[in-house]
Amino acid sequence: MSKRAVLEVIALDVEDAVAAQAGGADRLELITDMAADGLTPPVATFVAIRAAVDIPLRVMLRLEDGFAARETDRLVAVARELRAAGAEEFVLGFLDAAGGVDLGAVERVVDELAGSGCRWTFHRAIDHAADRDALRKQLDGVPGLDTYLTAGSSAGVDDGLPTLLAEAARRGEPGYEQRILVGGGLRLDHVPGLLAGGIDAFHIGGAARPGGWGERVSAAAVEEWRGALDGG
Template sequence: MLEVIVTTVEDAIIAEAGGADRLELCISMEEGGITPSLGKIKNVISAVSIPVHVMLRPHSNSYHYTVEDFSVMLDDLRVIQLFGARGVVLGGLTKENFIDNILLQDLLPHCEGLNVTFHRAFDEVEDQIEALHQLKKYPQIKQVLTSGGPGTALDNLIQIEALLYETSHERMHILAASGIDPTNVAQLLEIGVTNIHVGSGVRFGKSFHQPINIEMIRKIKQLMESYLT
Protein backbone atom coordinates (compact mmCIF):
# COMPACT_ATOMS: atom_id res chain seq x y z
CA MET A 1 0.00 0.00 0.00
CA LEU A 2 1.39 3.36 -1.05
CA GLU A 3 0.18 6.40 0.89
CA VAL A 4 1.07 9.91 -0.29
CA ILE A 5 0.93 13.10 1.77
CA VAL A 6 -1.20 15.77 0.09
CA THR A 7 -1.83 19.35 1.16
CA THR A 8 -4.05 20.60 -1.70
CA VAL A 9 -6.73 19.40 -4.10
CA GLU A 10 -4.16 19.52 -6.92
CA ASP A 11 -1.81 17.28 -4.93
CA ALA A 12 -4.62 14.77 -4.40
CA ILE A 13 -5.53 14.58 -8.08
CA ILE A 14 -1.90 14.09 -9.15
CA ALA A 15 -1.20 11.48 -6.46
CA GLU A 16 -4.25 9.44 -7.43
CA ALA A 17 -3.31 9.62 -11.12
CA GLY A 18 0.21 8.43 -10.26
CA GLY A 19 -1.07 5.28 -8.60
CA ALA A 20 -1.29 6.16 -4.91
CA ASP A 21 -3.48 3.76 -2.97
CA ARG A 22 -4.33 6.23 -0.23
CA LEU A 23 -3.82 9.87 0.71
CA GLU A 24 -2.90 11.52 3.99
CA LEU A 25 -4.33 15.05 4.03
CA CYS A 26 -2.71 17.66 6.24
CA ILE A 27 -1.19 21.14 6.13
CA SER A 28 1.87 22.90 7.58
CA MET A 29 4.25 20.07 6.85
CA GLU A 30 7.18 22.20 8.00
CA GLU A 31 5.68 21.77 11.48
CA GLY A 32 5.05 18.05 11.10
CA GLY A 33 1.50 18.41 9.80
CA ILE A 34 -1.70 19.69 11.41
CA THR A 35 -5.42 19.40 10.71
CA PRO A 36 -6.51 21.10 7.46
CA SER A 37 -9.46 23.43 7.09
CA LEU A 38 -13.05 22.28 6.72
CA GLY A 39 -13.11 23.41 3.08
CA LYS A 40 -9.91 21.59 2.22
CA ILE A 41 -11.15 18.35 3.78
CA LYS A 42 -14.41 18.54 1.86
CA ASN A 43 -12.86 19.41 -1.50
CA VAL A 44 -10.01 16.89 -1.41
CA ILE A 45 -12.36 14.04 -0.52
CA SER A 46 -14.70 15.11 -3.34
CA ALA A 47 -11.86 15.27 -5.89
CA VAL A 48 -10.63 11.66 -5.63
CA SER A 49 -11.98 8.15 -5.43
CA ILE A 50 -9.19 6.60 -3.33
CA PRO A 51 -9.34 6.71 0.49
CA VAL A 52 -8.38 9.93 2.23
CA HIS A 53 -7.03 9.86 5.78
CA VAL A 54 -7.06 13.23 7.53
CA MET A 55 -4.55 14.41 10.12
CA LEU A 56 -6.14 15.08 13.51
CA ARG A 57 -3.60 17.32 15.20
CA PRO A 58 -4.76 20.67 16.61
CA HIS A 59 -1.31 22.29 16.91
CA SER A 60 2.37 21.60 16.40
CA ASN A 61 3.59 22.71 19.84
CA SER A 62 3.96 19.11 21.02
CA TYR A 63 2.14 15.79 21.03
CA HIS A 64 0.75 16.44 24.50
CA TYR A 65 -2.82 17.71 24.49
CA THR A 66 -4.89 19.54 27.09
CA VAL A 67 -8.60 19.21 27.81
CA GLU A 68 -9.14 22.21 25.56
CA ASP A 69 -7.13 20.57 22.76
CA PHE A 70 -9.23 17.43 23.11
CA SER A 71 -12.41 19.46 22.61
CA VAL A 72 -10.99 20.89 19.37
CA MET A 73 -9.94 17.41 18.20
CA LEU A 74 -13.41 16.05 18.86
CA ASP A 75 -15.05 18.80 16.80
CA ASP A 76 -12.52 18.31 13.98
CA LEU A 77 -13.17 14.57 14.09
CA ARG A 78 -16.89 15.15 13.54
CA VAL A 79 -16.09 17.24 10.44
CA ILE A 80 -13.73 14.56 9.14
CA GLN A 81 -16.49 11.96 9.48
CA LEU A 82 -19.16 14.25 8.05
CA PHE A 83 -17.32 14.76 4.77
CA GLY A 84 -16.65 11.09 4.20
CA ALA A 85 -12.99 10.59 5.06
CA ARG A 86 -12.06 6.94 5.22
CA GLY A 87 -9.55 7.35 7.98
CA VAL A 88 -7.92 9.58 10.55
CA VAL A 89 -4.30 10.03 11.59
CA LEU A 90 -3.92 10.75 15.30
CA GLY A 91 -1.81 10.21 18.38
CA GLY A 92 -0.73 11.68 21.64
CA LEU A 93 1.97 11.43 24.28
CA THR A 94 2.21 12.30 27.94
CA LYS A 95 4.60 15.04 29.02
CA GLU A 96 7.12 12.25 29.68
CA ASN A 97 6.78 11.00 26.07
CA PHE A 98 4.86 7.83 26.84
CA ILE A 99 1.74 6.81 24.91
CA ASP A 100 -1.18 8.90 26.17
CA ASN A 101 -3.61 6.10 26.90
CA ILE A 102 -6.14 8.43 28.49
CA LEU A 103 -6.37 10.43 25.25
CA LEU A 104 -6.76 7.26 23.19
CA GLN A 105 -9.38 5.80 25.51
CA ASP A 106 -11.40 9.01 25.26
CA LEU A 107 -10.91 9.69 21.55
CA LEU A 108 -11.00 6.31 19.81
CA PRO A 109 -14.64 5.49 20.66
CA HIS A 110 -15.57 8.53 18.55
CA CYS A 111 -13.69 7.15 15.51
CA GLU A 112 -16.38 4.67 14.55
CA GLY A 113 -16.22 3.78 10.87
CA LEU A 114 -12.73 5.26 10.41
CA ASN A 115 -9.43 3.50 9.72
CA VAL A 116 -7.08 4.86 12.40
CA THR A 117 -3.33 5.46 12.03
CA PHE A 118 -1.20 6.38 15.05
CA HIS A 119 1.10 9.10 13.72
CA ARG A 120 4.77 9.88 14.19
CA ALA A 121 4.40 10.87 17.80
CA PHE A 122 5.44 7.20 17.99
CA ASP A 123 8.97 8.22 16.96
CA GLU A 124 9.41 10.30 20.11
CA VAL A 125 8.87 7.48 22.61
CA GLU A 126 11.94 5.93 24.22
CA ASP A 127 10.84 2.29 23.92
CA GLN A 128 8.98 1.69 20.67
CA ILE A 129 8.42 -2.01 21.28
CA GLU A 130 6.68 -1.31 24.58
CA ALA A 131 4.71 1.52 22.97
CA LEU A 132 3.65 -0.84 20.18
CA HIS A 133 2.38 -3.35 22.75
CA GLN A 134 0.26 -0.61 24.27
CA LEU A 135 -1.18 0.40 20.90
CA LYS A 136 -2.10 -3.21 20.16
CA LYS A 137 -4.72 -2.93 22.90
CA TYR A 138 -6.80 -0.67 20.67
CA PRO A 139 -8.53 -2.55 17.83
CA GLN A 140 -9.35 0.74 16.10
CA ILE A 141 -5.66 1.41 15.39
CA LYS A 142 -4.74 -0.34 12.16
CA GLN A 143 -1.42 1.31 11.29
CA VAL A 144 1.53 2.88 13.07
CA LEU A 145 3.31 5.56 11.05
CA THR A 146 6.99 5.51 11.87
CA SER A 147 10.54 6.06 10.72
CA GLY A 148 11.72 3.70 13.44
CA GLY A 149 12.88 6.58 15.64
CA PRO A 150 14.79 9.82 15.08
CA GLY A 151 15.95 10.38 11.52
CA THR A 152 14.60 8.73 8.39
CA ALA A 153 13.33 5.23 7.77
CA LEU A 154 16.59 4.46 5.99
CA ASP A 155 18.52 5.41 9.13
CA ASN A 156 16.53 2.91 11.20
CA LEU A 157 16.22 -0.26 9.12
CA ILE A 158 17.08 -2.57 12.03
CA GLN A 159 14.43 -0.98 14.25
CA ILE A 160 11.82 -1.13 11.48
CA GLU A 161 12.61 -4.82 11.05
CA ALA A 162 11.99 -5.30 14.78
CA LEU A 163 8.65 -3.48 14.53
CA LEU A 164 7.66 -5.59 11.53
CA TYR A 165 8.44 -8.73 13.51
CA GLU A 166 6.29 -7.53 16.43
CA THR A 167 3.32 -7.00 14.09
CA SER A 168 3.86 -9.97 11.76
CA HIS A 169 0.85 -11.85 13.12
CA GLU A 170 -1.24 -8.83 14.08
CA ARG A 171 -4.05 -6.86 12.46
CA MET A 172 -1.81 -3.80 12.93
CA HIS A 173 0.64 -2.77 10.20
CA ILE A 174 3.81 -0.71 10.18
CA LEU A 175 3.63 2.23 7.76
CA ALA A 176 7.23 3.19 7.01
CA ALA A 177 7.85 6.92 6.58
CA SER A 178 10.42 9.69 6.20
CA GLY A 179 13.09 10.19 3.57
CA ILE A 180 11.63 7.64 1.17
CA ASP A 181 11.98 8.17 -2.59
CA PRO A 182 12.41 6.03 -5.72
CA THR A 183 16.17 5.70 -5.13
CA ASN A 184 15.93 4.02 -1.73
CA VAL A 185 12.48 2.44 -1.37
CA ALA A 186 13.90 -0.95 -2.42
CA GLN A 187 15.90 -1.11 0.83
CA LEU A 188 12.65 -1.05 2.78
CA LEU A 189 10.93 -3.53 0.51
CA GLU A 190 13.86 -5.91 0.93
CA ILE A 191 13.37 -6.08 4.72
CA GLY A 192 9.67 -6.84 4.35
CA VAL A 193 7.98 -3.43 4.44
CA THR A 194 4.74 -3.58 2.45
CA ASN A 195 3.21 -0.24 3.47
CA ILE A 196 5.03 2.91 2.36
CA HIS A 197 4.27 6.55 3.25
CA VAL A 198 5.89 9.27 1.12
CA GLY A 199 5.93 13.04 1.31
CA SER A 200 8.59 15.45 0.10
CA GLY A 201 10.47 12.55 -1.50
CA VAL A 202 7.98 12.50 -4.40
CA ARG A 203 7.95 16.26 -4.96
CA PHE A 204 10.05 18.40 -7.26
CA GLY A 205 13.08 19.61 -5.34
CA LYS A 206 12.03 17.34 -2.44
CA SER A 207 10.14 20.31 -1.03
CA PHE A 208 6.55 20.66 0.18
CA HIS A 209 6.61 24.06 -1.49
CA GLN A 210 6.80 22.30 -4.87
CA PRO A 211 4.24 20.13 -6.72
CA ILE A 212 4.13 16.35 -6.61
CA ASN A 213 6.15 14.65 -9.33
CA ILE A 214 3.79 12.04 -10.74
CA GLU A 215 6.65 10.04 -12.25
CA MET A 216 8.20 9.50 -8.83
CA ILE A 217 4.96 8.06 -7.51
CA ARG A 218 4.70 5.79 -10.52
CA LYS A 219 8.28 4.60 -10.05
CA ILE A 220 7.75 3.74 -6.38
CA LYS A 221 4.51 1.96 -7.20
CA GLN A 222 6.27 -0.09 -9.91
CA LEU A 223 9.03 -1.07 -7.50
CA MET A 224 6.49 -2.11 -4.87
CA GLU A 225 4.55 -4.22 -7.36
CA SER A 226 7.76 -5.89 -8.57
CA TYR A 227 8.49 -7.09 -5.03
CA LEU A 228 5.05 -8.71 -4.81
CA THR A 229 5.44 -10.74 -8.01
Protein backbone atom coordinates (compact mmCIF):
# COMPACT_ATOMS: atom_id res chain seq x y z
CA MET A 1 0.00 0.00 0.00
CA SER A 2 1.22 3.49 -0.83
CA LYS A 3 2.53 5.50 2.12
CA ARG A 4 2.44 8.84 0.34
CA ALA A 5 0.78 11.79 2.02
CA VAL A 6 -2.83 12.51 1.13
CA LEU A 7 -3.53 15.68 -0.86
CA GLU A 8 -7.15 16.88 -0.74
CA VAL A 9 -8.24 19.78 -2.95
CA ILE A 10 -11.42 21.86 -2.75
CA ALA A 11 -13.48 21.63 -5.93
CA LEU A 12 -16.45 23.80 -6.81
CA ASP A 13 -17.31 22.27 -10.17
CA VAL A 14 -16.30 19.73 -12.80
CA GLU A 15 -13.48 21.88 -14.20
CA ASP A 16 -11.91 22.20 -10.75
CA ALA A 17 -12.23 18.47 -10.16
CA VAL A 18 -10.65 17.45 -13.45
CA ALA A 19 -7.73 19.85 -12.97
CA ALA A 20 -7.15 18.71 -9.38
CA GLN A 21 -7.06 15.05 -10.37
CA ALA A 22 -4.71 15.83 -13.26
CA GLY A 23 -2.37 17.60 -10.84
CA GLY A 24 -2.18 14.63 -8.49
CA ALA A 25 -4.91 15.18 -5.90
CA ASP A 26 -5.86 12.06 -3.97
CA ARG A 27 -9.28 13.30 -2.91
CA LEU A 28 -11.63 16.25 -3.40
CA GLU A 29 -13.76 18.19 -0.95
CA LEU A 30 -16.91 19.33 -2.76
CA ILE A 31 -18.48 22.61 -1.72
CA THR A 32 -20.28 25.64 -3.03
CA ASP A 33 -20.25 29.30 -1.89
CA MET A 34 -16.72 29.87 -0.65
CA ALA A 35 -17.83 33.30 0.57
CA ALA A 36 -19.64 31.39 3.33
CA ASP A 37 -16.55 29.17 3.88
CA GLY A 38 -18.09 26.29 1.96
CA LEU A 39 -21.66 25.00 1.88
CA THR A 40 -23.31 21.84 0.55
CA PRO A 41 -23.16 21.72 -3.25
CA PRO A 42 -26.22 20.83 -5.35
CA VAL A 43 -26.75 17.11 -5.85
CA ALA A 44 -26.41 17.68 -9.60
CA THR A 45 -22.90 19.09 -9.06
CA PHE A 46 -21.89 16.00 -7.11
CA VAL A 47 -23.30 13.73 -9.83
CA ALA A 48 -21.45 15.61 -12.59
CA ILE A 49 -18.14 15.54 -10.70
CA ARG A 50 -18.54 11.87 -9.80
CA ALA A 51 -18.91 11.13 -13.51
CA ALA A 52 -15.86 13.20 -14.44
CA VAL A 53 -13.21 11.91 -12.00
CA ASP A 54 -12.39 8.63 -10.30
CA ILE A 55 -10.79 9.79 -7.04
CA PRO A 56 -12.70 9.88 -3.73
CA LEU A 57 -15.08 12.78 -3.08
CA ARG A 58 -16.00 14.16 0.34
CA VAL A 59 -19.15 16.26 0.17
CA MET A 60 -19.76 19.14 2.60
CA LEU A 61 -22.89 18.93 4.76
CA ARG A 62 -23.35 22.54 5.84
CA LEU A 63 -26.32 24.72 4.92
CA GLU A 64 -25.29 28.16 6.20
CA ASP A 65 -22.31 30.18 7.37
CA GLY A 66 -21.14 29.43 10.88
CA PHE A 67 -21.07 26.16 12.79
CA ALA A 68 -24.59 25.93 14.24
CA ALA A 69 -26.97 23.23 12.99
CA ARG A 70 -30.18 25.23 12.90
CA GLU A 71 -31.95 22.98 10.40
CA THR A 72 -31.06 19.45 11.42
CA ASP A 73 -34.06 17.91 9.68
CA ARG A 74 -33.01 19.55 6.43
CA LEU A 75 -29.40 18.44 6.90
CA VAL A 76 -30.58 14.86 7.32
CA ALA A 77 -32.73 15.15 4.20
CA VAL A 78 -29.82 16.56 2.17
CA ALA A 79 -27.55 13.76 3.39
CA ARG A 80 -30.19 11.26 2.31
CA GLU A 81 -30.42 12.82 -1.16
CA LEU A 82 -26.67 12.75 -1.61
CA ARG A 83 -26.46 9.15 -0.45
CA ALA A 84 -29.17 8.22 -2.96
CA ALA A 85 -27.08 9.91 -5.67
CA GLY A 86 -24.04 7.80 -4.74
CA ALA A 87 -22.09 9.96 -2.28
CA GLU A 88 -20.09 7.82 0.13
CA GLU A 89 -17.87 10.29 2.03
CA PHE A 90 -18.79 13.53 3.77
CA VAL A 91 -17.56 16.57 5.72
CA LEU A 92 -19.51 18.01 8.65
CA GLY A 93 -19.22 19.50 12.11
CA PHE A 94 -21.52 21.46 14.42
CA LEU A 95 -20.99 23.47 17.60
CA ASP A 96 -23.46 24.66 20.20
CA ALA A 97 -23.75 28.21 21.51
CA ALA A 98 -21.11 27.56 24.18
CA GLY A 99 -18.54 26.34 21.68
CA GLY A 100 -18.94 22.66 22.50
CA VAL A 101 -19.69 19.98 19.98
CA ASP A 102 -23.39 19.77 19.14
CA LEU A 103 -23.39 16.03 19.61
CA GLY A 104 -27.10 15.69 19.03
CA ALA A 105 -26.91 17.28 15.58
CA VAL A 106 -23.78 15.35 14.63
CA GLU A 107 -25.33 12.05 15.68
CA ARG A 108 -28.59 12.72 13.83
CA VAL A 109 -26.74 13.36 10.58
CA VAL A 110 -24.30 10.49 11.11
CA ASP A 111 -27.20 8.13 11.81
CA GLU A 112 -28.30 8.80 8.24
CA LEU A 113 -24.83 7.82 6.98
CA ALA A 114 -23.67 5.12 9.36
CA GLY A 115 -25.83 2.31 8.04
CA SER A 116 -24.08 2.65 4.70
CA GLY A 117 -20.64 2.65 6.29
CA CYS A 118 -19.87 6.20 5.11
CA ARG A 119 -16.65 7.83 6.25
CA TRP A 120 -16.53 11.49 7.20
CA THR A 121 -14.36 14.41 8.27
CA PHE A 122 -15.09 16.72 11.20
CA HIS A 123 -14.16 20.05 9.68
CA ARG A 124 -12.60 23.24 11.04
CA ALA A 125 -15.35 23.76 13.58
CA ILE A 126 -12.79 22.10 15.87
CA ASP A 127 -10.62 25.22 15.51
CA HIS A 128 -13.47 27.32 16.93
CA ALA A 129 -14.34 24.95 19.78
CA ALA A 130 -14.05 26.03 23.40
CA ASP A 131 -12.10 22.84 24.23
CA ARG A 132 -10.54 20.81 21.42
CA ASP A 133 -9.62 17.89 23.65
CA ALA A 134 -13.13 17.63 25.08
CA LEU A 135 -14.62 17.75 21.58
CA ARG A 136 -12.38 14.92 20.39
CA LYS A 137 -13.25 12.78 23.38
CA GLN A 138 -16.98 13.41 22.97
CA LEU A 139 -16.77 12.30 19.35
CA ASP A 140 -14.68 9.24 20.15
CA GLY A 141 -16.46 6.21 18.79
CA VAL A 142 -18.96 8.05 16.57
CA PRO A 143 -19.32 5.81 13.50
CA GLY A 144 -17.42 6.75 10.35
CA LEU A 145 -15.34 9.61 11.76
CA ASP A 146 -11.83 9.09 10.41
CA THR A 147 -10.43 12.62 9.91
CA TYR A 148 -10.19 16.05 11.52
CA LEU A 149 -9.67 18.97 9.15
CA THR A 150 -7.82 21.54 11.24
CA ALA A 151 -5.32 24.37 11.19
CA GLY A 152 -4.68 23.94 14.90
CA SER A 153 -6.09 27.45 15.45
CA SER A 154 -8.96 29.58 14.21
CA ALA A 155 -6.29 32.00 12.95
CA GLY A 156 -4.65 29.44 10.66
CA VAL A 157 -1.68 27.12 10.46
CA ASP A 158 0.94 29.74 11.41
CA ASP A 159 -0.63 30.05 14.86
CA GLY A 160 -1.75 26.43 15.04
CA LEU A 161 1.52 24.62 14.33
CA PRO A 162 2.31 23.76 17.98
CA THR A 163 -1.20 22.36 18.49
CA LEU A 164 -1.06 20.33 15.27
CA LEU A 165 2.26 18.76 16.21
CA ALA A 166 1.14 18.08 19.79
CA GLU A 167 -2.04 16.37 18.58
CA ALA A 168 -0.12 14.35 16.00
CA ALA A 169 2.12 13.09 18.81
CA ARG A 170 -0.99 11.76 20.60
CA ARG A 171 -2.12 9.64 17.63
CA GLY A 172 -3.68 6.44 18.87
CA GLU A 173 -4.91 7.79 22.22
CA PRO A 174 -8.69 7.84 22.84
CA GLY A 175 -10.08 10.69 20.77
CA TYR A 176 -6.89 10.93 18.72
CA GLU A 177 -7.13 7.88 16.47
CA GLN A 178 -8.36 9.93 13.52
CA ARG A 179 -6.10 11.29 10.81
CA ILE A 180 -5.16 14.97 10.99
CA LEU A 181 -5.86 16.73 7.69
CA VAL A 182 -4.14 20.11 7.82
CA GLY A 183 -5.82 23.04 6.10
CA GLY A 184 -6.48 26.72 6.68
CA GLY A 185 -3.71 29.12 5.73
CA LEU A 186 -1.50 26.18 4.76
CA ARG A 187 1.60 27.07 2.74
CA LEU A 188 4.29 25.00 1.07
CA ASP A 189 6.87 26.14 3.62
CA HIS A 190 4.80 24.49 6.38
CA VAL A 191 5.02 21.08 4.73
CA PRO A 192 8.48 19.83 5.80
CA GLY A 193 7.88 20.46 9.50
CA LEU A 194 4.43 18.91 9.40
CA LEU A 195 5.68 15.83 7.59
CA ALA A 196 8.52 15.51 10.08
CA GLY A 197 5.94 15.69 12.89
CA GLY A 198 4.09 12.70 11.49
CA ILE A 199 1.25 14.52 9.73
CA ASP A 200 0.38 12.88 6.43
CA ALA A 201 -2.69 14.66 5.02
CA PHE A 202 -2.99 18.14 3.54
CA HIS A 203 -5.97 20.20 2.34
CA ILE A 204 -5.73 23.13 -0.06
CA GLY A 205 -8.24 25.53 -1.55
CA GLY A 206 -6.90 28.96 -2.43
CA ALA A 207 -3.40 27.51 -2.82
CA ALA A 208 -4.67 25.51 -5.79
CA ARG A 209 -5.88 28.74 -7.44
CA PRO A 210 -2.95 31.14 -8.00
CA GLY A 211 -5.36 33.65 -9.51
CA GLY A 212 -7.63 33.65 -6.46
CA TRP A 213 -11.04 32.16 -5.76
CA GLY A 214 -12.43 33.73 -8.90
CA GLU A 215 -10.25 31.38 -10.95
CA ARG A 216 -10.32 27.64 -11.58
CA VAL A 217 -8.07 25.11 -9.87
CA SER A 218 -4.69 25.01 -11.56
CA ALA A 219 -3.39 21.54 -12.34
CA ALA A 220 0.15 22.97 -12.24
CA ALA A 221 -0.38 24.38 -8.74
CA VAL A 222 -1.73 21.06 -7.50
CA GLU A 223 1.23 19.28 -9.11
CA GLU A 224 3.61 21.58 -7.21
CA TRP A 225 1.97 20.54 -3.95
CA ARG A 226 2.05 16.90 -4.97
CA GLY A 227 5.78 17.20 -5.56
CA ALA A 228 6.38 18.88 -2.22
CA LEU A 229 4.46 16.16 -0.35
CA ASP A 230 6.35 13.47 -2.23
CA GLY A 231 9.69 15.08 -1.41
CA GLY A 232 10.30 16.30 -4.95
